[in-house]
Amino acid sequence: MALKTIEKDGKPDAGTTAVVVGELAKQMGMKAPPQTQSGDGYRIHTKGNLLLLAGETPSSTFFATSHLLESLGCRWFFDNSVGTVIPAMKTIDVGEPDISEKPDFISRSLWGPNWFGGAWREHNRLGGIAINSGHNWPKWFCTTDPQARADYLADVVARIKGKGAMSTSISPPDGVAYCKCERCAKLDIPDYIEPSSGTVVMSDRYQEFYNYIGSEAAKVNPEAILCHYAYADYTLPPENVKGGLDNLCVSIAPIRFCRVHSLSSEICEPRQRCRRMIKGWGGVEKHMVWREYNYNLAECTVPMSKISVWKDDIPWLKEQGCIGINVECMYTPHIYGPHTWLVARMMWDADLDVDATMDDFYSKFGGPAGPHFKAYWERIDEAYKTTPVHSGSYHGVHAFWTPELLKA
Ligand SMILES: [Zn+2]
Ligand SMILES: [Zn+2]
Structure with missing residues (x-):
């Protein structure tokens, strides 16, 4: 269809060609958007002379x-005017779209210490349910003590009652003050040791507690997602206590693993270990959130x-x-721009064609310089992918940025 005029307000007269957005589109016969737990579903289709679009x-x-x-x-590559591409068109022809969309992840978050951008995120469809997994218990307590369990459950119930789809944390406090009572210790596996500390893994005793809270909380609000960290001496998955509740979610924060390589990299032992840990949790909890870094943490200059x-x-x-991807990043598009935009796009569509998506980026952002822009970033990507250095700091910079790469 060819649009000649766009009405800004009010209901268009019968026969008028119009773009109708939001509630009015639903009133004028738009097919229902897909229903999602996160409210992210939307539709776009034509009906006669109308282009109807709305979300949940x-x-x-x-x-x-x-x-x-x-x-x-149009594109919103970076959160600034340089990274915003709006083509000039004399005639807009939208064809006959019939689009029904919902995301692959119900929680999609990109954030950083120097960046809390607004419209860029929405243009790239970040959002959904904010999964909350921060340290939560008010203090350390005995997780097998009946009164302590009842008290904490009452606190969780007060947070979720009557609130529908939402999320709240049930994570232990930061630190290592684990209960030493016999009843708790009985749930541990004595020779199951967290390698980074040499301490017995706490995951079995905590999983038993999460299961109790989860099953009771589901009676009050089955849509509320209760999230706990895989962290410290409870990073490794439980081995004896089973999970599987519909409303429990583990948030994995891999701060002690390599951030340079992918989880399938054959040159990266830390990421292979991380992959096994994730797979282990996949066999315990039905839901998982990945809380990752988009830069090499202590190195943020090249x-x-x-x-x-x-x-x-x-x-x-x-x-x-x-069910969620939560990525901490630095807002420095000249050194991290392409993969920051890419991960935002993949949070909506995990299986998108990455090569085609990046080609779109290089050509639309780079214009006539697109091929050079592509060669530049592909060289850098290859250097990080193939260099067997796993340091999360500036100590590895010279190994990635060889004289050959610098010259190129
Ligand atoms: Zn105890
Ligand atoms: Zn690595």
Whole structure:
């Protein structure tokens, strides 16, 4: 269809060609958007002279408008005017779209210490349910003590009652003050040791507690997701106590593992260990959140690429039952731009064609310089992918940035 005029407000007269957005589109016969737990579903289709678009919520209606604008060539690569591509067109021809969309992950978050950008996130369809997994217990307590269990359950119930789809944390406090009573210790496996500390793994005793809280909380609000960290001496999955509740979620924060390579990298022992840990949790909890870094943490001065990492990791994490991707990043597009935009896109569509997506980025952002831009970033990506250095700091910079790479 060819649009001649766009009405800004009010209901269009019969026969008028119009774009109708949001609630009015639903009233004018738009087919229902897909129903999602996170309110992210949206539809775009034509009906006679009308182009109707709306989501389940105002946020997903915004996603629908961005989707339409993307189909016309608009892009929001970086959160600034340089990274915003809006083509000039005399005539807008939208064809006859019939689009029904929902995301692969119900929680999609990119954030950083120097960046809390607004519209860029919505244009790239970040959002969904904010999964909360921070340290939560008010203090250390005995997780097998009946009164302590009842008290903590009452606290969780107060947070979730009557709130529908939402998330709340049931994670232990930071630190290592584990209960030493016989009843708790009986749930541990004496020779199951966390390698980073030499301490007996606490995951079995905590899983028993999470299962209790989860099963009781489900009676009050089955839509509430209760999330706990895989962290410290409870990083490794439990071996004896089973999981599997519909409302429990583990949030995996791999701060002690390599951030350069993908989980399928054959040159990276730490990431292979991390992969086994994730798989283990996949056999315990039905839901998982991946809380990862988009830069090399203590090194944030030279260009780095995680294009290959996201290409490998995001589809695999989806397969493992991940429901959310939470990525900490630095807002420095000149050194991290391409893979930051890519991971935002993959949070919506884990199986997107990465090569085609990156080609779109290089050509639309780079314009006539697109091929050079592509060669530049592909060289950097290859250097990080193939260099067997796993340091999370500047100590590895010279190994990635060889004289040959610098010269190229
Ligand atoms: Zn105890
Ligand atoms: Zn590595």
